[in-house]
Amino acid sequence: MAVQDLNYEIPTWAAAxxxxxxxxxxxxxxxxQGSFLAPIVLWLWLGGIALSLFVVYLLYRFVIAVEKIADKM
Structure with missing residues (x-):
């Protein structure tokens, strides 16, 4: 199995x-809002949503991999 060299580069406009x-x-x-914690809570909430979507994506990839293995049997 060959490992590809993946060089992901974030565009400067996205970072900005x-x-x-x-x-x-x-x-x-x-x-x-007068609160320093409000943006932190917002970022934690967005991070939780992103983490949940990533876990769902990994579960989807797992199901696809199992189906491919089952098709080869």
């Missing part, structure tokens, strides 16, 4: 967009 969104969320949380 994420940085601006993080800074905007902290500014909104501190200036408008």
């Amino acid at each position: 967009l994420i940085t601006v969104f993080v800074l905007f969320s902290f500014a909104y949380g501190v200036l408008i």
Whole structure:
């Protein structure tokens, strides 16, 4: 089995967009809501959703792999 050299590169516009969104969320949380914890809770909530979607994706890949193995038998 050959291992491919995967070099993923994040585009600079995506990194800039994420940085601006993080800074905007902290500014909104501190200036408008008056709480430093509000943006942190938001990011933890978004991280939980992303982690859940990743687990569902892994389960999907597992089911596909099992089906391929079953087809070869």
